[in-house]
Amino acid sequence: xxxxxxxxxxxxxxxxxxxxxxxxxxxxxVALFLMVADTRFRITAPLxxxxxxxxxxxxxLVLQPIEAVGQAGGYFSxxxxxxxNEALAQQKLASQAERSLQLEQLELENRRxxxxxxxxxxxxxxxxxxxxxYDAADPYSRKVVIDRGQTHGVVAGSPVIDDSGVxxxxxxxxxxxxxxxxxxxxxxxIPVLNARTGVxxxxxxxxxxxxxxxxxxxxxxxxxxxxxxxxxxxGVDGVYPAGLPVAxxxxxxxxxxxxxxxxxxxxxxxxxxxxHVLVLTPVGQGLPPSPLPDAAAKPRRPASDTANARSAP
Numbered sequence: 001x002x003x004x005x006x007x008x009x010x011x012x013x014x015x016x017x018x019x020x021x022x023x024x025x026x027x028x029x030v031a032l033f034l035m036v037a038d039t040r041f042r043i044t045a046p047l048x049x050x051x052x053x054x055x056x057x058x059x060x061l062v063l064q065p066i067e068a069v070g071q072a073g074g075y076f077s078x079x080x081x082x083x084x085n086e087a088l089a090q091q092k093l094a095s096q097a098e099r100s101l102q103l104e105q106l107e108l109e110n111r112r113x114x115x116x117x118x119x120x121x122x123x124x125x126x127x128x129x130x131x132x133x134y135d136a137a138d139p140y141s142r143k144v145v146i147d148r149g150q151t152h153g154v155v156a157g158s159p160v161i162d163d164s165g166v167x168x169x170x171x172x173x174x175x176x177x178x179x180x181x182x183x184x185x186x187x188x189x190i191p192v193l194n195a196r197t198g199v200x201x202x203x204x205x206x207x208x209x210x211x212x213x214x215x216x217x218x219x220x221x222x223x224x225x226x227x228x229x230x231x232x233x234x235g236v237d238g239v240y241p242a243g244l245p246v247a248x249x250x251x252x253x254x255x256x257x258x259x260x261x262x263x264x265x266x267x268x269x270x271x272x273x274x275x276h277v278l279v280l281t282p283v284g285q286g287l288p289p290s291p292l293p294d295a296a297a298k299p300r301r302p303a304s305d306t307a308n309a310r311s312a313p
Contacts, residue, residue, distance in 0.1 A: 109276070112162075112275070112276060115163035115164070116129075116162065116163040119162075123244075125280050126280075127280050128154060129148075129277075129279075130146040130148040130160075130276070130277050132146055132274055142168075142181065142184050143168075143171070143181050143182065143185065144168075145179055148178055149173055155170070155173060156170055156172065157171075158279050158281065159279075159280040160280070162276070164269045165245035165247075166233060167270075167274055168180045168182040168271075180277075183246070183267060184206065184213060185207065188204070190233065191235075192216075192232060192233060193231065194229050194230075195230040195232055197229070199224070203217075203247060203265055204217055206264070212271060212272075213247075213264055213267065215264060219260060219263055221254050221259055221261045223261065226252065227249050227251065227252055228248060231265060232246055233246060238282065238284035239283060241280065241283055246265075247267045249263060250265055
């Protein structure tokens with residue numbers, strides 16, 4: 001090949017083409033055309049739908065880790081919130097249970113107080129309201145201590161009743177408190193009257209292992225008495241007013257080898273759970289004193305003095 005036919009001009013270092021300004025103008029015109037065409041004729045809507053459909057699996061795969069992290073965080077946060085809500089609900093439930101118990105106790109106390117007021121209206125003797133503080137320390141006796149004493153006008157021997165019936169009798173009086181011996185104590189005795197038959201008798205305290213009660217002693221085996229008979233105070237002792245409920249006949253045992261019947265009674269008053277009571281004035285204090293006889297107040301003059309007084313001028 002002859003050397004004269006070779007191109008001796010050096011090649012350009014960069015490939016030549018349209019300038020950058022020309023490319024900018026062309027692409028700007030194309031973009032403007034596409035925007036106007038899409039706005040007017042919606043020519044890119046099918047293309048956009050196809051691209052969105054083709055890219056949806058890729059988007060779903062990319063979003064799965066993010067959604068998994070978000071669900072895990074939401075699970076732990078919801079679990080913590082649920083635990084807090086459960087603890088708060090348990091606290092509220094405990095508070096409501098305590099309030100419910102207090103409400104039931106207040107309703108029971110109000111009902112007993114209303115019944116005690118009804119009992120007070122039926123009694124004509126003066127009364128003093130009191131509250132049971134605690135049981136006596138002696139385990140072999142049935143006694144309670146009330147918050148009324150000598151400064152409140154309580155005297156020894158005063159009857160004590162609750163909203164149901166006779167509870168006992170005041171046996172010791174202190175300046176601020178008093179000791180009440182319950183009617184179920186073995187040293188306690190109360191004259192009673194059978195409301196059905198009108199027969200008077202005496203009931204005695206009968207504490208026992210199976211339960212404290214009363215016993216109606218010295219009743220003949222042929223006496224007219226039956227289970228369920230109501231025993232009330234007879235009022236012949238000068239201490240208890242007549243007509244106060246004392247007990248009901250619980251069991252009647254007629255024995256052939258004995259002339260007397262064994263009768264067990266159940267007290268009507270709440271001897272184990274009394275809280276509010278009434279202290280009555282003994283009936284004997286309200287009675288007027290017995291008058292003195294005239295013979296003892298004015299001694300008779302001797303007969304000789306009377307004759308001398310008549311013979312005197």
